[in-house]
Amino acid sequence: MVEKKENTQLKSLVIVEDEDLLGRSLHEALSTDFEVELFRCAEDALERIKDHSFDLALLDIRLPGMDGVEALSRIKEISPATLVVMMTAFGTMETVVEAVKKGAFTFVKKPFRINEIRHALQLAMKEMLSISEREYLKRSSDQRRGFGEMVGEHQVMVELFDKLRRVAEVSSTTVLIHGESGTGKELVAKAIHRMSPRSEGPFVEINCAALTPELLESELFGHEKGAFTDARQGKQGLFEIASGGSLFLDEVGELPLGLQAKLLKAIEEKKIRRVGGTGLIGVDVRVLAATNRDLAEMVSQGTFREDLLYRINVFPVIVPPLRQRPGDSTLIARYFIDHFNRELGRNVKGLTNDAQEAVKAYQWPGNVRELRNCVERAMILSTGDYLGLEDLGLGSGVPARHGEVTGDVLAVMANVSEEDINFPEEGIDFEGLIGNLEKTLISRALSQTRYNQTKSAKLLGLTREILRYRIKKYELE
Incomplete structure (x- = not known):
């Protein structure tokens, strides 16, 4: 699977346009892509923005009452994260410079086609994502709090984050990530890639337990036309697709022995041969692998190649279970509350004192994945400013109940x-x-x-x- 960044929730957009026909046309055209609210004057829009933060604003410069440049300043005071696209038929260079100084993202000159507006808003959304990633990576550079999308303050995690930063700086060393289910092995792999010199290249992942040996070989190494019954055309494998970037092999312990030999050869020689092919294809790939199994024990049982273990275990990483990180569970819960506040449009402030103690005391057998799902359900079902024991379903031993059914x-x-x-x-x-x-x-x-x-x-x-x-x-x- 090739990594894609996507957010299924529509971004919110406020439009301020006093021309009735144009305003309604913009509202209708953009409602399929955004959650849109339309206002004819800046004063009404600002009152709404005080109560509801918008991701984007589309703002006319010439407005009755307060003009667009002044409205821009007020929007930035109330909601600094909102990106503002200005519309104008009267803008001079001085106006443009003033608006940019006050925080406008870009300008669209009237008359315009709707696609010009869409393009400007798409650029703004890309900038939002870029800002979000830069801010997050900056926060994550604090060694006591996180690495990539992983957070933690326990000493074992501080040492792990330092270790991950060191290996991320090099370009080709293979890494074997070991940990229980739900500990975040995939997050480790993604973070290593994003912090590495290969970050501009693709991050490609595959679960080695999810496919039959035949399909897995074709997925990894590709195939030529006619290689098997359904091979009507040639296909690149994931090694080729990941060239220049990183290939993450999840559950690598599930690889059948026959494929283990081919994987070893590909890693060592940096060349692959497609199924049904004769020629070798050069690939430039960093391999990151993960498992929750004891590969050394599998070697002794004859189910995993010793030479492959040595090759992928150049830099071993052990991700500890959540129960071995006292205190981190509440920090991670806070992280997920912030995440789902953005995702769900909520403003939950945190956990009640009782909920914090319960989160600390619970053993979290499903690790970080279980904690994430617990917070997500609680955020969906709760209506208060804080998540309590009843919302999380902890303490009583039964799921939280909300109302009669x-x-x-x-x-x-x-x-x-x-x-x-x-x-x-x-x-x-x-x-x-x-x-x-x-x-x-x-x-x-x-x-x-x-x-x-x-x-x-x-x-x-x-x-x-x-x-x-x-x-x-x-x-x-």
């Missing part, structure tokens, strides 16, 4: 007790089970209301904004 199945679910549950020996997919439950409830609410999102949100006890986020997450459009 009706219906036979829901009644059973809401009143289930510990005695009603008998776990199979092989365990369950907890996060998958909860995700399926959320998806089913939302799907049923949409069906019952004939996809009326306002009514569905009311049935589920959610805001429309949060419901839209969940609909997109579960692809229920």
Whole structure:
């Protein structure tokens, strides 16, 4: 999988335009790409901005009452992060310079085509992402708090972050990341790539346990036309696609022995041969691998090649489980609260004292992934300024309940007790089970209301904004 940055939530846009026809045309044209609010004067727009922060603003310079340049200054005072695109038919160079000094992102001159406006707003969104990444990387450079998207203050993490910074500075050393499920091994790999000299190249990842040996070989090394029955045309493999960047092999311990030999050869010689091909293709790839298995034990059992282990284990990294990092759980919870405040349009300020103590005391067997999912659910269901024990579902041993529900199945679910549950020996997919439950409830609410999102949100006890986020997450459009 090639890394893509995407955010399924629509960015918010405020338009200030006094020409009625133009304003309505802009609103209609841009509503498919943004959450749009339209105002005819700056004063009304500023009152709204005081209560609701917007990602972007589209602002006419010539307005009744307060003009656009003054409105720009006020917007930047109230909401410094809002990027402002100015529209004008009367702008002189002096006006442009003044507006830029006061924080305008760019100008679009009237008359314009709608695509010119779209292009300006797209550039602004790219700048937002760039600013966000730069600020985050700057914060992450604090060795006591984080590396990439990982955060932690425990000494074991401070030492890990220092180690990761050192290996990120070099370009080709292979890294083997070991840790329990949910500890953030993929985040380590991505952070090493982003902090490395290869950061401008692609980051490509594959789960070695997700494909059959035949498909996995084709994915990694590509194939030539006619190499097998369905090979109607040639295809690049991930080694070729990742050339100039990094290739992340997740669950590398699941590689079949036959492919292990081919992988070893590719790493050592920096050349690959496609399935069904005869020629060698040069590749420039840094290999990052991850596993939760004991590869040394697998070597002794004959299921993993010793020479491959030596080759990928040049720089070993061990990511500790959350239970071994006392105190970090509340810091990470705060990080996820900030993340979902942006994602869901919320303004949750933090955890209650009881919730903080519960987060510290809980062992988090699913590690950071479980904590993230716990905070996400709580942010969706809670309505207060702080997340409490009931929101997180900690302390009582049962999931948090928010209000009464009706219906036979829901009644059973809401009143289930510990005695009603008998776990199979092989365990369950907890996060998958909860995700399926959320998806089913939302799907049923949409069906019952004939996809009326306002009514569905009311049935589920959610805001429309949060419901839209969940609909997109579960692809229920």
